[in-house]
Amino acid sequence: MKNLIVNIAKKRFQDATSQIVHFVDNDEANAILNDLDKYPHAYVLACLMDRQIKAERAWGIPYEIFKEIGSFEMCDLEKIELLDLKSIFNAKKLHRFNDKMAEVFHAGIFDIQKQYAGNAANIWKGKPSSSAVVYRFLKFKGSGIKISTMATNILARQFRVPFSDFYSIDISPDVHIIRVMKRMGLVPSNANNDMIIYKARELYPEFPGIIDFSCWEIGRTWCKPRNPLCDNCIAKSECEKII
Template identity: 45%
Template sequence: MNSRAIAEPLIRRGRELCDGPRRLIHYTPDTRANTLVTDLDNHPHAFLIACIMDRQIKAERAWAIPHELSLRLGGFDFPRLEALSARKLRAAMIKPTPLHRYNDEMARNLFLAIALISDRYRGNAAQIWDSQPSSAELVFRFLEFRGVGPKIATMAANLLVRDFKVPLADYYSIDISPDVHTRRVFERLGLLAAGASTEALIYRARGLHPEYPGIMDLAAWEVGRQWCRPSHPQCPQCYLRAICPSSRRQVKPEAP
């Protein structure tokens, strides 16, 4: 079976997720924190700031930071943030308890992000993705924020398209976000050699679905999280079993 045929169920599942109705995504178990980061109409900067914080700590913790800051600052409206000095923002990140593992770095990123939203987007972060930019332009705009690399920029673009149904002019430049689950599923499906580089994973996805490489992102992650566990994969329950070469042989557990 060729690679494209093997990837087809993942592409189909990805399409289903993109085409489905907008639903409330739970980025964090705290309802109020979740409401803030999904409020693109009134607090689009909260989504962006959560993406910036989503490094080197658990995602649930990162996505709760805008709400925690809101409690410490007395609100999260943009003019309030814009009026804060770098020193006050740093203090809010640290006291009474540190919000992030790298508070100094994140406080700096946050201060510079607010300045960029203010200068470039007239205080409205939604201007980053409104007006149907091309996918390359959207990813580039995220990359302009300090601390945002290709992984976070791609993640943010995938979330906007898939979860928030934000329309773009095209989807060519939204890559798959490399992740342990995604990688494992690609490897067991025979789409990627074991131990291949992150770049190889990204280019593999580009080759399989150039129109929107990131369409397989959540689909592969779901399979990895639900059935294709590091040891004892649940192949009989996995919808990829009929086309997966690994389902027909004993899958070796991953090295710890």
């Protein structure tokens, strides 16, 4: 039974309070991304940008746009024309796909305004089910299941937003999680992301995404890409050490 990583994750989840999440290497940008009361749209728009470029670059995009227009408020964001947004994306080379992601950003602002009365926090207000929130993220232009479950998972795990359940919050297979699950022998070395997602569901169906907690911590602290520190690792008793 591979229960250790589930137990580590459950303990971390129980012990954790709402945390400041270090999305980017910029204190002001992090403060805005973490302020779900005042700037929930910054969090949502950053999630929508997190595609096909490094996460840190993607998460910094709303801040760059806000700086450019001189405001972090939705009432000012709503006034930006798509052409102007494309100009900003291209001039500042914000993304690998500047025109396309400017459209996603613009549509995101429009949807927050139209569907959620200009307050993105309405997406997760009122202790909704995890499936409802994943579904609401899926409705945004450019948001697939990966972005939608990641966005919901961060809300639940890090920001401690209340949900009525966590069943639909899947693991988000990043490099640490993939490496740890393969080395531990939880999945074969040729496993694809779908296999990793379903293994996490098998390990803890009530909240598969919680396993992000333990795999990420193990991956960052001990299970490094080179020279893993197995002797000190908290997972060593259940790890097959397939390195």
